[in-house]
Amino acid sequence: MDPHTCPLPVGQSPPPSEQALPATLKQLLGIGEQELVPDASRRSNTLIFTVIGTLTLLVFGVANVRAGQDHRLMVMGVVQLLEVAFLLVPAIILVSRRAPPVLSENMLVLAGFAIFASNAVFGGQTGDAPYWTFVFPYLVFFLRGQKTGWLVGLAFAVLVPCLMLYSSRHWDFWVYDDAHALYYGLAYFFNVVTAAYFNLLRSRFQAHLADQVEYHTGEVRKHIGTLQHNALHDLSTGLLNRQGLTERLDSSLAVLSGGGGFLLVAHVRFFRVPELASIVGSAKVDESLGQLGRVLQQHLTGLVGLARIGQDTLGVVLQSDTADASAVQQLRAIAHLRNVTHLSEFAVHVEMALGVAVQRLGEASDAEVLMRNAEQALLFAVDHRLDHQFFDALLHKHFVDRNRRYEKLREAILHNTLMLHYQPQVDLKTGLVVGAEALARWNDPQEGMVPPDKFIPIIESTGLLHRFSVWTVARALRDCSAWQTRLPGVSVSINLSADALHDPEVLQTVEQHLMSSGLSPALVVMELTESVLLTSPETALDCMARFVALGVKLSIDDYGAGFSSLTYLKQLPAQEMKIDKSFMENLAEGSKDRAIVLSSIELGHDLGLKVLAEGIENEATCHALRDAGCDLGQGWWFAKAMSSADFENWTLARNSAATASAPTGQDS
Numbered sequence: 001m002d003p004h005t006c007p008l009p010v011g012q013s014p015p016p017s018e019q020a021l022p023a024t025l026k027q028l029l030g031i032g033e034q035e036l037v038p039d040a041s042r043r044s045n046t047l048i049f050t051v052i053g054t055l056t057l058l059v060f061g062v063a064n065v066r067a068g069q070d071h072r073l074m075v076m077g078v079v080q081l082l083e084v085a086f087l088l089v090p091a092i093i094l095v096s097r098r099a100p101p102v103l104s105e106n107m108l109v110l111a112g113f114a115i116f117a118s119n120a121v122f123g124g125q126t127g128d129a130p131y132w133t134f135v136f137p138y139l140v141f142f143l144r145g146q147k148t149g150w151l152v153g154l155a156f157a158v159l160v161p162c163l164m165l166y167s168s169r170h171w172d173f174w175v176y177d178d179a180h181a182l183y184y185g186l187a188y189f190f191n192v193v194t195a196a197y198f199n200l201l202r203s204r205f206q207a208h209l210a211d212q213v214e215y216h217t218g219e220v221r222k223h224i225g226t227l228q229h230n231a232l233h234d235l236s237t238g239l240l241n242r243q244g245l246t247e248r249l250d251s252s253l254a255v256l257s258g259g260g261g262f263l264l265v266a267h268v269r270f271f272r273v274p275e276l277a278s279i280v281g282s283a284k285v286d287e288s289l290g291q292l293g294r295v296l297q298q299h300l301t302g303l304v305g306l307a308r309i310g311q312d313t314l315g316v317v318l319q320s321d322t323a324d325a326s327a328v329q330q331l332r333a334i335a336h337l338r339n340v341t342h343l344s345e346f347a348v349h350v351e352m353a354l355g356v357a358v359q360r361l362g363e364a365s366d367a368e369v370l371m372r373n374a375e376q377a378l379l380f381a382v383d384h385r386l387d388h389q390f391f392d393a394l395l396h397k398h399f400v401d402r403n404r405r406y407e408k409l410r411e412a413i414l415h416n417t418l419m420l421h422y423q424p425q426v427d428l429k430t431g432l433v434v435g436a437e438a439l440a441r442w443n444d445p446q447e448g449m450v451p452p453d454k455f456i457p458i459i460e461s462t463g464l465l466h467r468f469s470v471w472t473v474a475r476a477l478r479d480c481s482a483w484q485t486r487l488p489g490v491s492v493s494i495n496l497s498a499d500a501l502h503d504p505e506v507l508q509t510v511e512q513h514l515m516s517s518g519l520s521p522a523l524v525v526m527e528l529t530e531s532v533l534l535t536s537p538e539t540a541l542d543c544m545a546r547f548v549a550l551g552v553k554l555s556i557d558d559y560g561a562g563f564s565s566l567t568y569l570k571q572l573p574a575q576e577m578k579i580d581k582s583f584m585e586n587l588a589e590g591s592k593d594r595a596i597v598l599s600s601i602e603l604g605h606d607l608g609l610k611v612l613a614e615g616i617e618n619e620a621t622c623h624a625l626r627d628a629g630c631d632l633g634q635g636w637w638f639a640k641a642m643s644s645a646d647f648e649n650w651t652l653a654r655n656s657a658a659t660a661s662a663p664t665g666q667d668s
Contacts, residue, residue, distance in 0.1 A: 028200050030146025036203075036210055042101035042143075047092065049139060050108050054088040057115060072173050076122035083118070087111035105143045109152060112136050117160050121167045123174025130184050133160070137192045141199035149199065153192030161185035236283075237290030240307035242371070245315045248305035250367035252317065253359065263304065263359045264318045265370045266331055267378040271351040273312035280346065288348050289314070295340045300330060313378070315371070323358040328388060353381040357391040383461075406458050408444060413459075413467050418442050420475050421641035424651060425493065425612060425634045428626040431658035433651040435491035435525065437634065438476040439641045440468075460497055469500035470509050477513040479644040480523060486648050487655075493525040493555060498532040501543050511550055521551030525576065529557050530569065541571060548573050555612070560600060570607065577604040581615020581635070587624045594624070601630050 026032060037045075057080050064077025088111050094104035116136050119129040136156065141149035161181040168175045176184075232244030240248065249265065256263070270289075277285045289308060296316070297306055304317040320327040335350050355377025357370045373391040376399050381389035389395070412418050422436035442450045459468050473494055480492035500506050514521050526547055532540045544554060555576035556569065560583060579600050583593045597613070604611040613625050616635030625633055639650060 024200075027203075028146065028196055029150065033145055033147060033203075035145070036206055039101050042105065043095050043098065046101065046104045046108055046143065047095045049143070050088055050091045050095065050104075050111075053108075053111070053115070054084055054092065057084050057088065072122060073125070075173075076119070076124075079118055079122070080115070083111065083115050087114060109140050109144060109148070112139060113152065113156060117156070117163060120160050120164055121171070121173055123176075127174055127176075129174075130164075130188075133188065134191045137188075137195035138198065141195050142202070145203075146196060146199065149196055150192070153195070154189070157185050157189040157192060160188070234308040236286035237293060237308050239290060239293045239314075240305060242307060242309040242315065245305050245307035245309060245317065246367050246371055248307075249317050249370065252304045252319075253361075253365050253367060256319065256361050259361050261319060261321045261361055262323045262327070263361060263370075264316075264320050264323070264327055265357045265359070265374040266316045266318070266328060266354050267309065267371075267374045268314045268316060268331060268334065268352055268354040269310075269378055269382060270312050270314075270348050271353070272346070273348055276346050276348055277311075285348060292334075292337075292340050292349055295337070296334070309371075315374070323360070325388070325390075328354065328356055332388060353386060354378060354388045355381050355391065356388065402458065405450075405455065406462060406464075408446075409442070409455055409458055410464055412442060412444070413464055413471065416471065418468075418471070419643070420472065420479065421643055422479070422492070422647040423634055423641040424639050424647065424654070425491075425632050426638050426654075428622065428630055428633045432655050433487075433490060434632065435493060435523075436647055436651075437493040437527070437641075438472065438479075438495070440472060441641070460499075465497065465499055466503055466505070469496070469503060469506050473506055473509050474513060477510065477517070477519060477524065481513075481517040481519045483644065483648050483651075484519065484523075487651055489523070490651065491523040491525055491553075493527050495527045495557065496532075498529075498540070501526075501528060501532055501540060507543070507546055507550075510547070510552060514550060522553065525553045525555050527555045527557040527578065528572075528574075530559075530572070533571070537571070541573070544573050556609075559604075560596060574609060576612060577607075577609045578612045578614055579630075584613060584615040584617070584621055584635070587621055597625070597630075598628050601625075601628050605629065 061077045061080030061084060064073045064080065067073040067077070087107070091104050091107040091111060094107060113136075116129075116133040120133060121129075123129050124132065133156070137149065137153045140152045144152075161184055164176045164181045164184070165178060167173055168177075168181075232240060232247065234241045249263070252263065273285055273289070293306055293308065293314060296314075297303060300306070300316070300318065302319040304319055305315075306317075307315045309315040316331060318327070318331075331354055335352050337349060340349070355374050357373035357377060359365045359370055373396070376395060377389045377391040380395055380398070381387070419441040420438045421441045422438055424433045425435040425437060426432065427434050440452060440456065442452075442455055444450050459465055476492050476494045480490075483490060496506070510524065513519065514524070528544070547554065553576060554572065554574040555578055556572060556574045557578050558580045559577050560580045577600070579597055583597050583600075585593065587594045587597060601611045610631045611629075612632035612634060613630050614634045616622050616625065616633045616637045618637055621635075622633060622637055642650060
């Protein structure tokens with residue numbers, strides 16, 4: 001195919017080339033002839049023709065020998081049987097012994113020449129022998145090609161008519177007249193020309209077919225090469241992909257197994273990639289990551305392989321003499337690179353975390369396991385806001401335990417085997433219990449009571465949150481309705497995460513229960529942290545307004561811990577503020593905690609909020625808060641969280657004692 005022509009459409013074969021008359025004549029004569037048929041096919045063709053000729057000649061030979069009344073036919077039959085024995089059978093033997101194809105082909109051509117010539121001399125059954133000879137040129141051209149075909153054909157066209165004339169005059173077989181022999185020779189020669197051209201057409205078709213096979217085989221090879229390349233590379237950046245890096249790591253582990261040192265497998269996540277992709281488009285971000293990858297390939301010391309293994313993640317394999325933090329210092333320095341991409345306004349690499357798995361060279365290793373270990377280390381670094389994390393056995397145990405706990409927790413939520421306990425909230429002036437905070441508890445059959453800080457984060461970071469939030473709200477409202485008979489006016493406080501606040505089914509659950517139970521919405525308090533306003537303040541405020549419209553109260557939970565904004569504080573439609581327990585440990589005169597607590601109580605009152613202090617664990621703290629004007633208190637000094645039934649009994653006893661005498665602030 002002409003390399004300067006345009007590529008053919010997919011699936012289209014190259015057309016056969018046009019043949020000029022001089023070229024056709026050369027091909028017709030066999031000039032520049034090439035053998036295209038494989039040896040196995042040539043042997044098969046020779047064997048088929050030889051077997052057909054042997055069986056046919058054997059049948060005629062036997063029949064002619066048995067025609068004893070006709071001496072001519074009997075002699076012809078004997079000659080035919082001898083031709084089978086000494087010409088055709090040897091050709092079969094040569095094929096069966098896998099001799100060079102040219103030997104068996106020449107033997108068959110020789111046999112054909114002798115058989116057809118002798119038949120012409122004997123005249124066949126009724127002088128029909130010359131007609132049978134017209135098949136011979138096609139056989140010779142097919143088996144031996146143009147040159148041999150012409151040579152044998154011309155020889156046959158000259159010699160056999162001469163032999164026919166000679167035998168007619170001197171032998172007592174079949175008598176041909178001179179004109180018959182002459183015209184037979186001319187007819188045979190014409191047949192040779194026809195056979196030569198038909199064989200040329202067959203050869204052209206065969207050559208064209210071979211060209212098609214070669215062309216399509218080349219196309220398939222290119223396609224397979226492309227598929228193999230794409231299977232190991234990220235198409236957007238041109239870098240290796242995860243599979244490509246895994247194979248590179250696997251081969252490197254084998255090649256370097258006899259040396260010393262370490263291989264470090266690092267997964268590097270760039271946090272800004274998803275957001276930047278939404279701003280400038282995925283194509284530009286992909287291009288920038290590709291540019292960053294090529295820069296790192298030139299500058300990273302000990303680089304074994306680099307790949308894009310996720311939308312926002314690069315995988316790097318380094319050979320190093322050490323396996324501590326210094327070994328990945330050059331990776332941690334990626335965040336400080338400047339002008340490495342075309343995104344001049346934005347940088348994709350300035351916020352990152354990396355997880356590292358280490359393999360000592362010479363020890364048993366598995367590339368896929370190392371990749372998974374690096375991924376685990378990265379996940380841990382991301383979850384805990386670390387810039388890097390090395391993998392170790394404890395980290396693996398952390399993920400295994402977390403996921404096993406997730407599975408058990410999922411079953412517990414599906415089968416409603418979690419519990420709600422209630423921690424009393426006490427009016428610091430009167431000592432009366434006025435409410436309770438609903439706190440989830442999990443009594444696992446294998447682990448026993450699992451601390452909330454071990455399972456609540458799992459719920460909040462997985463798809464379990466929706467079902468858990470709906471269950472918590474429904475159960476807390478049901479318990480609050482139930483204790484109104486013995487504890488009228490005692491409210492329940494329910495913690496809502498930001499996701500639960502935006503969950504319409506949570507709001508629907510509250511509304512349906514309030515309507516069906518007749519519970520006063522004023523006895524329902526939803527505790528929210530200020531962080532609910534961080535992502536989408538307008539949407540969060542709209543969701544809060546819907547709760548407020550039902551008559552439900554809102555409480556600002558964990559005030560003072562972590563993020564606090566006076567701007568958001570005044571926007572929240574809350575009726576209560578809970579001061580975080582971290583400030584309750586030191587309320588001595590002159591302490592910073594005391595100053596923060598006193599100012600928070602005053603601020604809450606100025607904003608028209610009731611103020612509740614959580615984490616009260618001793619009498620001194622209780623008195624200090626009461627003297628400071630704090631409205632409500634909650635903590636172990638009063639009581640730990642307890643079941644709904646125990647809460648009812650404890651509250652009845654507490655409130656009876658508080659009514660009968662001045663409150664001491666001590667647990668009873």
